[in-house]
Amino acid sequence: MGQLVLSAAGAVVGGAAGFLIGGPAGIAEGAELGWMAGGIAGGLLFRQKGPQPADIRIQDSAYGKPVPLAYGIYRIAGNIIWAGQPYVASSGGKGAGGKGPQQQKVSMSFAVGLCAGPITAVRRIWANGKLIYDVSNPSNFQAISGSNQMVTNFTVYPGDENQLPDPVMQAALGVNNTPAYRGLAYVVFNELDLSQWGNYLPSLSFEVVTAPAALATSSSASTYAYSTSLGTFFMAPCLSASGGIAMGYGYYFGYNGVTVANLSAYGAVQTQLLNWSGNRGGINMPLGYSDVPGIYTWPGWLHPDGSYDDMSLTGSMDLGFDGDEACFWRNGSDIFLSSSYTTSGRPIYRCDLSQQGLIVAQSTQLGEWHILGGSATHVYAFDDLTGHLFQFDRNTLAVTATYNGINFNANTGYVLTDDYIYTVGDNLAVSLFRPSQNTYTVLGYAPFGVSTMVAINENFFVFASGANLSSISLGYMWISQGQTFTTVGNAVSDLCNRAGLAASQVDVSQLTDMMNGYCVTNHSTTRSNLGPLMSTYFFDACDSGGVIRFVKRGAQPAGTFLYADLGASPNLADTANTTPVTETIAQEVDLPRSMQLTYPELGDDYNPNTQRAMRAYTNSNRDTVMQVPIVLAGSDAQARTQAMLWAAWVGRKTFQFTTGLAYLQYEPGDVMTLQGSNGESWTVRITRCQYDGQGSLLWAAALEEPDIYPGSSYTTQGGTALGFASQQIDYSGPTILSVLDIPPLRDADSTPGVYIAACGMASSWPGAAIDLSRDDVTFTQFAQITHASVMGYAAGALSSFGGGNLPDETNTVSIVLYEGALASCSYADFLAGANAAWLGGEILFFRNATQTAANTWTLSGLLRGRGGTEAAMTTHAAGERFVLLDPAAIVSMPIQTTDFGSTLYFETFLLNLFSGSPGAQVSLTPKNGRVMPLSPVYFMAAHGSASSTSDISLSWIRRARVRTQWLDGADVPLDESAENYTLTILNGSTTVRTVTVAGNGAGGAYTYTAANITADGFSTGATITFRVQQNSDQGVLGASATTTITR
Template sequence: MATLVLGAVGRALLGPVGGAIGALIGNRVDHAVLGPRRRQGPRLTELAVQTSSYGTQMPALFGTMRVAGPVIWATDLIESRGVSGGGKGRPGVESYSYTANFAVALSARPIRRVGRIWADGRLLRGEGGDFKVATGFRLHAGGEDQAVDPLIASVEGAQAPAYHGLAYAVFEGLALAEFGNRIPQLTFELVADEGLVRCGTIAQAMSPHVRPGDPGAALTGFAASGGSIRAVLELLADVSGGQWVAQGDGIRLVAPDAAATPALAVVDEAMAATGHGRRGQRQMAGEASIAASVTIAYYDPARDYQIGVQQARRAGGVRDDRLDLAAAIDAATARTLAQDRLARIMAERVKRIVTLGPESVAIAPGTVLAIAGEAGRWRVVEAGWEAMAVRLTCVPLGRAGPRLSASPGRAVRAVDRTIGTTRLAVFEMPPLDDQLLAGPRLSIVSAGGPGWRQAALAYRLDDADGWTSIGPSALPGVMGRLVDLSPGSATALIDRRGGIIVRLAEDLADADAAALDAGANLAWLGDELIQFARAVPLGDGHWRLSALRRGLRGTEAAVGAQRVGDGFVLLDAATTRMLDLPATALGRRVQVLAHGVGDGAEGVSAAAMLTGLSVCPPAPVHWRCRRGADGRVTLGWTRRSRNGWRWIDGVDAPLGEEVERYRLTIGDRDEEVTEPRWRGAVADGTRVAIRQMGMVAVSRPLLGIIGEEG
């Protein structure tokens, strides 16, 4: 600034008095040559949009702020592959999941800690420091001696930078499934200094030329960036209602208060000498040039640092004076600042020119005066040296108004839910479509409470060493436990007498006939597939299910076999992860491991036996036994199919297998036939078991006794 330069020259040539004169001349040069200062401070949106452009300016953060920093380092995305679905003549569906390793710059000066983190507007890290998505995270606070991050060092080797003096965060293995398999837009709540921070403190940290002065306004947080340090200093002075004045070889902030600052009494010597009044020495700006309103845009901590706007208005005028303040303040502070700024604008429309003798050369800008013959107090905003006299330009010194109340408006805040441990249900059931599987299919449903989103899944057979990854889980499912089961009618009818009581954390709903026909309210209970039309809440997470359809798709053998505590899972394509296994896995135990954010290092596991329920034909029905006149026995039965459950043609179900075959166990001997009948010699009372043989597995037996009709 010219004031500082010419003040130093004056001191060198003429001593202390010369320094004062030089500062006065420099003050005029500062205004006349440099002209009015255009603010080039940070725009509000610059702190909310994440970039990775080379040369992006980093803000120096003070207090507590929410910012989006540039990505300064990243590796290629890491791909994981999983396969689901498939069956006879149908390929499995390959699914891919991705994780990312990258670093984000946060502040050009050291910080203390990171609070919440948002990803695409949703909380990635909560108030308690818990992450909502699986990731590794390290914070480098920005010290000049900070070490190289180990991940960056492992990739870059000896060339890895430590980013001394730059606060940055490293994400290792951030799961990207919830963000469209891309790195999301991240914003960070950063704490550089605990508590409120004063504008004067910020200024001293920004420039070594700033000397201790008035503390200035108190802010929750501030982001110093923009075109120059000068622009930042001018903004800080503006917010504080003060100005920068020369002090030695530096500057200090002067923000006088009309009630507390003592005034220096002066007499306008030019007016006194001529005997003229004050006419011509007082200037007043026209009404049209004065702002009718002041608008302050800011970051509101009460609204997760979303941009807030407060405005002060007066009668008359049309122009709005807007201040984009890259600072975090509450709504009441912003409204008070707007009101004080408008009052200051109105007061400072009047200017008073005072001429004093050489003995007043030490009066500097920022000095508060009491001018003889003028009411109130005046602040010197400009000092000049002309014709061996001191000319002071002064403005009225207003009194700061009371603190005003203000509402931040409706806050749309990201929900901060703690993620619980993964709950896992693993079971084999018949396909819910007409797909003919070539190997057993395992159904996996997972959940974990309100904040739970997803878990990484892996499996193994018969406690083998090592796990095979199958990618992420599906959407959170509805899961619970059986509390009570009352008997009802046969499986071929809608059970309107019996009922089921289950306990679960989620809600259920009724389903009308059309919804039931479309597959609504299907559930897995024990080893039985059921459907319910009515769901009545009983309180405390208990629900009574009624108007039941039992033993669907060949699961009638499990009807009534359930026990209290058996699992209940609401079935939905979006919440069920399918794992297709080879036919050689039949009869083996499969264990599934889930690793969610809240599951710890060991994860959560569940197991099931692959009995072939997903690939075997349903058991034959309608046992018939007749003994002929020749003494031979004729057995008959009706086959069923593992597809064609909707029975669209109303005539016969499709075979659903490559060939039609049945295995009969008659007493202690086995026989095979290719049609649903058998004839031969056998004694009454002999037990018979009939199984349909499928491509992959055999059905459950149809049991009968020779001599008895089914």
């Protein structure tokens, strides 16, 4: 006979083991009640002792803590099992985020035990409740990029039986003193930067994944196009988790400009245009990787800031013909070069950049090479001629190992370590070669033809493609986990296996429900561990022929207990003959008025959520609360809560009856139809069947309603947690900084200074701290910018204009914005400067802004050369920076008079958890500094003076930088304490005389006497050039005005 193994007072595995060993007597009493009817009522009387969600929400560091057992996905705080010594470093220097020279920066290595292994991955990490790592969506490159910038140098050990001790722990504890912790999944952080948490170790929690297999996802993230007449050579050789810097110039000769673009997960935008000309004689851009950004120049290396690594001593390399460098690897002062465009074989060259590219070694092994990269001791290259992979000594380029017998497919690659060598082949396959195991495994496929790749770690790869002669793309590949997690049957089967039952002793074939996650969180019996699953997913367990069979509720009746067959008894005087069916109804006051289910909410970062179901009309005042460590979505949890309440009320009616042995095939858990004496019938679930030894079966059953249990067609709306917003990874893209050395924008800005504008590439940009250094070593924070400026660059050159103060209604300029938008304004606002902007040195007003494409606007109706910047009207070029002069976004930065002529260095730091990493450095040598006097106007030279007709008379009118309103009866105020000018007289480009001229209040005048003219070497018919500049109190010579005259 059989009976339900699990009930509110009965044990699942304990009861099963008792039955299998000692027969029915080994099963705890009360099992015949079934789970739902007995479990709900029992919950009112007995304290729940099973696993609960709160058990592992707080990170700890203690001996004797239970090791959680997770299924599917679950958020676990973990237990710190080892902590190294904190490392303290002063952070007041370069890249310190403006913390000042006294601020200490602390990093620390430690290990956190998570749960019993094996697990598949860690997908998300929270620090003090804030999301800092999120790779749960392989299509979200921004999150993956930011996560791998935030949490670096950490290793996840899955908890299998093959894992080895961690090297970081071995370095601290000793090789022989460090266990491998096999069977325990744990994470080791190597020197985690604690500065973003106030130099304290944060409370961490981790989303672990246990079930799915690894999947590779690749995508192209952003593309930048820069077209020239014959095409453009592009290179982005230095890639990181954040992207990289791309540089390109026109193919083949005749282009002096080099465009610089930023490639990131947030897009691809041009950041500057270098006016550079030099070597560019190659036939194609070589493939390879560098530890610094730049572009190769056959030979030579141009950096994004315009500096140049000369390679003039390289000499002639045997590459087939000049410009045939097809592959390279740059690391430190070494650059390794070779060619794959040959069929006769060429050497690999090692050139020393500190010695102007001098060749210091070359390989004797010739090949058609694809250089993959290297380590501190070796260089790796694939030879197309032999199909072999070669390992070379880094210093001498002597062959130290040859790998063959494997069908390598490599055009380029990356060396993460000497045992992790990655390749990208003709079919875009990304493969891993493990020399220690002699295995070559395809991991996935790149999104395009690759010119540069980098393995950020074993799961994250970043690519650049510069093969196209018009654009360059940034892409990535992420090896992630799928979205199908586990089934209830998998969890139940594993729990029974851990209790000592063999697979043949358990039947979970009916438990096919998909389950997001479940966790055994404390020390408890297997019976208690199965309880939350049985209560939430509505199944029972019974013994059947020596097998514990888990039976899912909600089935349709398997048969009918005919009324004529009821009342079987060996005794004619037995009450079973007179009362074949005994019906019992539980008191209403013993049943729940409401049911509350608390669980980790799938959509709320596993924070506890509670769903509630109530019975509208009842005399009961009992409220039942349940907590389960099962990850549920709100609507699913609500449906299950309602079903629990309904099941408790439906199951209040129970039946006892007897039959003959004809019904022996039915078992506890089966749903049956029970007929009554008056033709009525009930749907019941068998909870017990007992043989009396005299030919009769004693049955117990509970009223059942199969339709109450959640199914695929049943939907409901669960309650959501108020005030919760799903967290996203902080903005981790670039900060674009503009330092404007221009005349003052406001009357109050009369002291030396510059203006700072900054923005990001997304609306989520948090602002930035700006650090300043005068020696490129010690940086100090001087400002924080929280309001993004509208910035971009000119898609084409703005034509010159000579119309003075008249609006330029002829010319237009196309502006590509990094982020934000532009708007038109009325004519009155236009004249008042509502739409003021800085473009390549010129301050202008625009009236019309028309959007022509995504992030692209055409400006027209221009008022040019504002604020004394008319000289820049004739010098515009494509690619120059555009900044909308918004008073709320522009920051004024004072400078010292000693800064004029010296280089200032600026670094940016995001105002979020990524504040520990500086953005790209910007430098400026101030010349204007808001105190450079404007050029005089109406500068005229005329023959004759009051003294002599042979003299030359000069006159000019000064201008003011501030307080320049047009007032009747008053001239503009003088910006300086004294008015004087420097007059320079030139013969061609040669200065022949310099004179300081005192002003007359409105400008200046000077008589160039005939004697001085002759003394300066001018003869009749000669052209004399005059240049006048106003002097400032700060020693900054003003902008010049020029005029000429013929003697």
